[in-house]
Each structure stands twice: as structure tokens, then as C-alpha cells.
Amino acid sequence: MARLPRIAITSGEPAGIGLDICIKLAYTALPASLVVLADPAALQTRAAQLNLPLTLRTDDASSVVSKAHPGDGSLCVLPVPAHAPVNAGKLDPANSRYVLAMLDRAREGCVSGEFDAMVTAPVHKGIINDAGIAFTGHTEYLADTTRTAQVVMMLVGDGMRVALATTHLPLTQVSAAITRQSLATTIRILHHDLVHKFGIANPVIYVAGLNPHAGENGYLGDEEINTINPVLDELRAEGMRLIGALPADTMFSQKNLAKADAFLAMYHDQGLTVLKHASFGEGVNVTLGLPIIRTSVDHGTALDIAGTGQADAGSMLSAITLAIDMANKRITS
Numbered sequence: 001m002a003r004l005p006r007i008a009i010t011s012g013e014p015a016g017i018g019l020d021i022c023i024k025l026a027y028t029a030l031p032a033s034l035v036v037l038a039d040p041a042a043l044q045t046r047a048a049q050l051n052l053p054l055t056l057r058t059d060d061a062s063s064v065v066s067k068a069h070p071g072d073g074s075l076c077v078l079p080v081p082a083h084a085p086v087n088a089g090k091l092d093p094a095n096s097r098y099v100l101a102m103l104d105r106a107r108e109g110c111v112s113g114e115f116d117a118m119v120t121a122p123v124h125k126g127i128i129n130d131a132g133i134a135f136t137g138h139t140e141y142l143a144d145t146t147r148t149a150q151v152v153m154m155l156v157g158d159g160m161r162v163a164l165a166t167t168h169l170p171l172t173q174v175s176a177a178i179t180r181q182s183l184a185t186t187i188r189i190l191h192h193d194l195v196h197k198f199g200i201a202n203p204v205i206y207v208a209g210l211n212p213h214a215g216e217n218g219y220l221g222d223e224e225i226n227t228i229n230p231v232l233d234e235l236r237a238e239g240m241r242l243i244g245a246l247p248a249d250t251m252f253s254q255k256n257l258a259k260a261d262a263f264l265a266m267y268h269d270q271g272l273t274v275l276k277h278a279s280f281g282e283g284v285n286v287t288l289g290l291p292i293i294r295t296s297v298d299h300g301t302a303l304d305i306a307g308t309g310q311a312d313a314g315s316m317l318s319a320i321t322l323a324i325d326m327a328n329k330r331i332t333s
């Protein structure tokens with residue numbers, strides 16, 4: 001029988017709901033070893049605030065033995081010390097390096113084979129930048145730190161997969177960031193990972209235009225004519241099944257949902273608004289093209305409800321479930 005995967009979970013911005021949803025995991029049994037990276041005292045303080053008894057274990061944190069997560073109120077923790085006192089709802093830039101230290105430790109463990117996948121709780125991009133560290137998101141950080149030239153952000157939820165041609169960019173920079181080369185690479189990564197990580201033999205990908213009405217034959221913008229359609233033609237000639245460039249306002253119709261294996265949106269809110277409307281709180285963010293498996297929640301730090309007990313752990317559970325599926329595929333392949 002194949003061994004169970006070992007999953008590293010980074011608890012994210014400590015002032016946010018990352019600690020809350022990790023603590024809720026203590027009460028759900030899962031078919032994998034879960035190792036939560038966090039400051040143990042911060043976990044215990046938050047558990048007391050939530051009135052959820054929590055036992056911390058370090059038994060399998062650094063072992064190569066994997067055993068199922070019991071769901072008995074205990075968590076296996078890999079201790080990472082916070083740099084400043086942690087208070088629910090109150091950001092402190094002094095903890096930004098702690099947040100990144102958890103990401104670094106989990107990533108290194110995935111690269112070395114200690115972990116089979118990493119699942120990330122949300123970080124606060126603004127406070128990391130306030131600490132003087134340029135940071136736009138996990139996606140870009142993990143690409144940089146694994147020296148991966150290009151990755152693709154894809155969110156999965158409600159039976160839909162939505163990938164993005166650009167990620168965390170001001171809108172004014174989006175058009176220039178979509179070049180024939182970057183778009184072709186995005187589609188190749190998406191196509192490759194749909195086949196090899198999601199088991200879809202010959203995926204159909206619906207691709208949005210950038211402009212209203214996909215440019216209306218050039219009268220409302222020319223990125224479709226100059227960039228997007230030529231790339232789609234080139235890749236179709238290689239055998240990929242690509243539909244587009246389509247007007248984004250009707251691309252996500254029910255009719256298309258039934259036919260598409262994935263949608264490719266040109267920018268963050270063009271795609272994620274639709275996906276989060278359909279599945280917020282249950283969706284998963286997965287980074288394609290990395291040498292490691294990384295999934296994440298679909299929501300942010302929710303500072304307004306940290307420590308109140310209102311944080312829903314549904315997206316975290318979906319992210320772990322997808323990471324387990326992907327890790328099992330890799331373990332058995």
C-alpha cells in the first residue's frame with residue numbers, strides 16, 4: 001500500500017484567521033500527515049480565545065513516517081517562533097518575517113522531499129510591504145524562491161477551474177504584461193498541468209479576451225488581434241483545444257461551464273470575481289508550474305473575524321483535500 005502524504009500547512013498572517021482555521025483542523029480526521037507551521041504559544045492563545053481545547057504534538061513533525069491526521073483535538077506542530085506578540089485582528093509588521101519564515105521552511109521541506117505538498121493559510125500582502133519587504137503574493141514569492149520563470153494561478157471551485165494570465169498587477173500594467181511569449185507559456189503550463197496533475201487527457205480551455213466584447217474587431221482594443229488570437233492559433237496548430245478569444249462577460253455562461261475543462265482569464269478580477277461568486281469559502285487556489293505542490297485557501301486574512309469563532313475552515317479543507325489528491329498522484333506515479 002502506498003504511504004500517506006505529508007502535508008505542510010503554513011498558518012499565515014497571525015493576526016488573521018489562519019490560526020483559527022488551523023485549530024479547527026484539529027477536529028477533522030484526514031488521510032494524510034498534517035504538519036502545521038506556527039508559533040505554538042500563538043496557537044494555544046488563539047485556541048483558548050476560541051474555546052477549543054487543543055493538544056499540540058511534535059511527534060511526526062520532523063519524521064519521515066506518515067500517519068493519518070486523527071481529528072482528535074490534536075495538531076502536529078512544527079514550531080516557528082513569532083517575532084512579536086500576536087493579537088487577533090491587529091497587524092504588526094514585526095511579524096512579517098515570521099510569516100515568510102514559515103513559507104520558506106515549508107517550501108524547503110517540499111523541495112527536499114520531507115513534505116509532499118504545502119497548503120497556505122492567508123497572508124496580508126500590505127503589512128509585509130509595510131515591513132519593507134516587496135511582496136505581491138505567495139504565487140510570485142514561491143515562483144521567485146524556487147527559481148521558476150513563470151507559474152500560473154488557478155482557482156478551483158463549484159466544478160469550475162479558472163486560471164489567470166496575470167496575477168497581482170495594477171490594471172494599468174495588465175496589457176503590457178500579456179505578451180505573445182508570456183501568454184503562450186501560461187497556456188502551455190495550464191494545459192500540461194491539466195493533463196498531468198488533474199488527469200484530463202485532452203483538455204478544452206476557454207480563453208477570454210482582454211477588452212469588452214473581446215475587442216469588437218479592433219474597435220474596442222487590439223490585444224486580441226495582435227496578441228491573444230495569434231497565440232491561440234499557434235497552439236491550436238500543435239493540437240491544443242482552445243476556444244477564444246471570447247468576450248469575458250459571456251464566457252462563463254452555464255452552457256460553457258458544461259463544456260470547458262478550464263477557463264483562462266486575462267487578469268485577476270476578470271476571473272476570480274466569477275469563481276468567488278460561485279464558491280467563496282469552498283474554493284482552492286493552486287499554483288501551476290511550480291516544482292512543488294502548493295494549494296491555498298480562496299479567502300484572505302479576514303482580520304474582522306479573527307479570534308471570534310466565525311472563520312469557516314471549508315476552503316482550507318478543500319485546499320488540503322486537493323493537495324492530498326495531487327500528492328497521491330505523484331506518490332503512485
Ligand SMILES: NC(=O)C1=CN([C@@H]2O[C@H](COP(=O)(O)OP(=O)(O)OC[C@H]3O[C@@H](n4cnc5c(N)ncnc54)[C@H](O)[C@@H]3O)[C@@H](O)[C@H]2O)C=CC1
Pocket residue numbers: 017120121122123124125126138281285296297298299300301302303304305310311312313315
Ligand atoms: N491566499 C492569500 O494569502 C490571500 C490573501 N489575501 C489578503 O487578505 C487581506 C484581506 O483581504 P480582503 O480582500 O479583505 O478579503 P478577505 O477574504 O480577508 O475578507 C473578505 C470578507 O470575507 C470574510 N471572510 C473571509 N474568509 C472567511 C472565512 N474563512 N470564513 C468566514 N468569513 C470569511 C471576511 O470576514 C470579510 O468580510 C489582503 O491583504 C489580501 O491581500 C486575500 C486573498 C488570498
Ligand SMILES: NCC(=O)COP(=O)(O)O
Pocket residue numbers: 136137138139140272285296
Ligand atoms: N486573489 C488571490 C490571492 O490574493 C492569493 O494570492 P497568493 O497569495 O496565493 O499568490
